[in-house]
Amino acid sequence: MATAGALVKSGIHAFGQTRLVTIFKIRELRQKILITILFLAIYRIGFHIPLPMINQLELAKSFSGGDEGIFGLISLFSGGNLSQSTIFGLGIMPYISASIIFQLLASVYPPLEKLQKEGESGRKKINEYTRYATVGICFVQAWFWVSYISSQGTLVIEGYSTFWYALSSIITMTVGTVFLMWLGEQIDEYGIGNGISLIIMAGIMARMPDATQSLLFERGHLRSSIFTLGGSGTGGDVGLEKILVLICLFVCVVVAVIAITKGQRRIPTQSAKHVRGRRVYGGTRQFLPLRVNQAGVMPIIFASSLLLIPVFFFKWVAQTFNWNWSYSLVNSFERQGYLYNVCYIVLIYFFCYFWTAITFNPKDMADNLKDYGSFIPGYRPGKRTADYLERVMTRITYVGAAFLAIVAIIPSLISSALEVNYTVASFYGGTGLLIVISVALDLVQKINSHLVMRNYPGLTDD
Secondary structure (H helix, E strand, O other): OHHHHHHHHHHHHHHHOOHHHHHHHOHHHHHHHHHHHHHHHHHHHHHOOEOOOEOHHHHHHHOOOOHHHHHHHHHHHHOOOOOOOEOOOOOOHHHHHHHHHHHHHHHHOHHHHHHHOOOHHHHHHHHHHHHHHHHHHHHHHHHHHHHHHHHOHHHEOOOOOOHHHHHHHHHHHHHHHHHHHHHHHHHHHHOOOOHHHHHHHHHHHHHHHHHHHHHHEEOOEEOHHHHOOOOOOOOOOOOHHHHHHHHHHHHHHHHHHHHHHHOEEEEEEEEOEEEEOOEEEEOOEEEEEEEOOOOOOHHHHHHHHHHHHHHHHHHHHHHHHOOHHHHHHHHHOOOOOHHHHHHHHHHHHHHHHHHHHHHOOHHHHHHHHHHOOEEOOOOOOOHHHHHHHHHHHHHHHHHHHHHHHHHHHHHHHHHHHHOOOHHHHHHOOOHHHHHHHHHHHHHHHHHHHHHHHOOOOOOOOO
8 A cells, every 4th residue: 555655646746747847947938938928918908909990899790791701811810800900900911921022032132132141130131121111011001901991981980080090090000010020029039939920829819719609609608509419400500510520620630730740851861971090080871851841831821812812803893893793703712612722722832832942942952961061872962962852842842732722621611511600610620720730839849949958858759
């Protein structure tokens, strides 16, 4: 009995000394985590401060139609809240757009390319240009949004439709995005993790409770249909089998996202031998890791953003000219539509290869291997090595693009097949889940680096 009691006691003690608890033993890491939580809490507080000129009740009613999905998708990627027109309504997307623009220009525009190669000073200069571009993009997007709201007479409170109130709203939304940009930079410097990504992740996770409530509850009470198979026979009810399918889908997508995100194609490399005196240096075998999903979630964000353009355009044509074919095209580009999904998949493949071609340069990688005295067995250094790396990356990018395409269209398929709200399906098996898991994996990796540096075991074993 004494031995059993000692084992139980030691087991409880071992359970108490979990890896999660060790995070708060390190003072520096504890401060970084608490600062990050504080900054995200400030973001969430500002998320609920509305613009003064907007009639929020009427705006909520107007979003019960088809535009809810469009603006909801924009808010999903930006971390903002256009559906309530808050001071953070534009979110962080203008800054992301400006960063992408300058990243693309740095690869094709010689002056920016020269700045990028200057090191830290050049990167600071590019970041300065990015901030200026963010302000310009914010003004344009806020002007479009305020103009749309002002054109809807019932959405603006009487007396607030003057030019100066509209201008103040545009400035307020611009300052809100600039503040979020600053907040993300403060998280990068004083907190832990990527600040911009964490803001987007916080915005997505904040929507999950509402999605769960709309799935399981009705008028403040738990749906009786979730305890029966098939519900009550109506499309709005959620039966037990739908709940089980969503749970299985959630688990499968989480496992798949982790596997693909951490998946690598390891290219074997070998360093050349050097003889110095009587000793032989080098000759060790290593590997060059190539990520399967090199582009991350950027192809989905680009594809989703581009697919918003035809929806807005055809709706404008239909409302202006009242052409029947415009209404049919609008219906075809709804998320559950076949044409929308086909275009979605094609654009995801295109942007996967496009983004990989920009971020991955096989020639530079082959030159770096040659400079460090390493080579890939069976391939001569230089052009042959660069061609081989490009061929391998082309093949694994196809697999990564296929995975992103499947994850992206899962919400549409589930929403149509199970007659579940698209918002629910998107959070529990789609792009939102992909972004959350990707950011969470990056956060865990950075926490692990702090723990391993101080001789603690990491949160995960790679």
